[in-house]
Amino acid sequence: MATSLKNLSDYTASTFVDISEKRFGLVVAEWNRDITDVLAQGAFDTLIKHGAKEENIYRNTVPGSFELTLGAQFLAQHEEIDAVICLGVVIRGDTKHDDYINHAVAQGLTTVGLKFNKPVIFGLVTTNTLEQAQDRAGGKHGNKGVEAAAAAIHMLGF
Template identity: 40%
Template sequence: MASFLDGSTNPTAPRRFAIAVSRFNAPITEALLEGATRTFVDHGIPADAVDVARVPGAFELPLVCDKLAATGKYNAVVALGCVVRGDTPHFDYVCGECGRGLMDVGLKHQLPIIFGVLTTDTMQQALHRADASSLNSSDGAADGDTEKHTPKCNKGAEAALCALEMTALLPAIS
């Protein structure tokens, strides 16, 4: 019979988290930050066990996440940002390098670096993915909406849940 390793989101030991959040598209990223911080507190993480570092844009997230991870103070780092497609290839470069950079940081430090960066075609899609009203649900997951492809949810809350799960799962593997 297979043995299943489970990463419960319930705190089992004191944990510390860092959140690196982009200032670019601030109305969106502030809503993501609110979702993440509220989710941590709702799951038993004291507010003073979560540190927030602000960066100019999504492209700067990997460097700051690397510095946060290198301190050894955190069980996970959550990266939050929002990049909306424009008329030039800039979107593709920023999104690709941000994602690759964050993955590299996680592998380098063997630490969960959670990708909470919205990469959307429109500002409306970003607004739906950073919706504050969805924070009233227990898990921050999509609540359904009339816009078929962009359900209202808060990806910041989902990123915090991912960090909680990964910080419980990795010790179970060790």
């Protein structure tokens, strides 16, 4: 479903499991930090809202979205981490760099999740403009960080 037709902050919590003893890793890209900090706060607040303990949420930063995959692997390899949430922003520019980065991150995060048999969540905002990215980081389309945290909680129920 297109983001323009859905608010990223809307989700159904009826299937959520108890996460009070779960540990979460947040991997946050520093590139476009004004946006990624909002995504990270949305994810953090959502985890706390649904019972995670603050001391069980670990935040690591990586330089940019391309590095999310290795950052995810660094956290996922720890047995005590139950789920990893990756947050970044890639805005289309004058070149096709966004296609390469988005594809690499999607494939890389899938590989990490399968390798460690735990949820590794793709919380990458991929837009054409800065305004669209802001709309997905607490703006008119909600917060992709909230959606990513909700997906992590939901996946822990499997």
